[in-house]
Amino acid sequence: MATPAHLTAHLTVAVLGTGIMGSGMARNLVRAGHTVRVWNRTPGKALLLEADGATAAADPAEAVAGADVIVTMLSDGDAVHAAITAAAPALRAGQAWAQMSTVGTTALDRLADLADTHHLLFADAPVQGTRQPAEAGTLVVLASGPEPARTDPRLAAVFDAVGSDTVWVGTTGAATRLKLATVGFAVTLTSVLAESLALAAGLGIDLSLFARAVSGGPMDSPYVQAKMGAILGGDYAPSFSVRNAEKDTRLIAEAAAEAGVPVDLATAAGDRFRRAAAQGHADDDMAATYFAGLPAVEPSQH
Secondary structure, three states: OOOOHHHOOOOEEEEEOOOHHHHHHHHHHHHOOOEEEEEOOOHHHHHHHHHHOOEEOOOHHHHHOOOOEEEEOOOOHHHHHHHHHHHHHHOOOOOEEEEOOOOOHHHHHHHHHHHHHOOOEEEEOOEEOOHHHHHHOOEEEEEEOOHHHHOOHHHHHHHHHHEEEEEEOOOOOHHHHHHHHHHHHHHHHHHHHHHHHHHHHHOOOOHHHHHHHHOOOOOOOHHHHHHHHHHHHOOOOOOOEHHHHHHHHHHHHHHHHHHOOOOHHHHHHHHHHHHHHHHHHOOOEHHHHHHHHOOOOOHHHO
């Protein structure tokens, strides 16, 4: 049964996964006045959040015990499944589970079945955005699920705390399919930009001239400026890592194959991310796909 709206001013929320995205989301949940318990496979990342008012749990079961809402923000479907399975002894029927990781369509079916097994209210709710929106609480939540999830005030309170907008897109799985399309746009656009900059560098062109040529015109956008600025400045602090971008290209290809849709650019982007990862850039921002095109050249040389 959904929690009455007047009881959602203060929730207990368990956040499983406190990497780049989960840590920002947990901080915003604390700022919104909720009691937040955090767990991460690397315990130190969870412990860092105690300075912000969260409580680090030793294991998933400790994190979810008595929680109103469980948020999963982990690297892939297997990691999410393992965390909820480990939490099983402390789960109780009626808890809301916001599955906010990007896991792909096949894994999502397994997770929805796991929610049914434990009688959890399941929301398929991946987010649109990277480090900066996660820290600012301005993510876009792409949500889908059964009607009780759409009207549950606990989930609404969590989504409001971490995002600036919640887009309900249909029944369970619809949000994940939309996320694959939107993340496909981001990773392919990043790859096209990085390849163009690598080509300019290889042709002996000062990269600042490339930036001048495209800035302010019809090819420009805030996203282009952000990724181009990272490459020109040699700043690859991860907002969304090469490792995660490569993972998402595989999920996109899997879903596209089921739908019979060729995704040539996403496939090519995946190849570039794998090359960049092999060069040692797996944990850098996905803008480091630049190096896949010109591995011997540093942006600072241009």
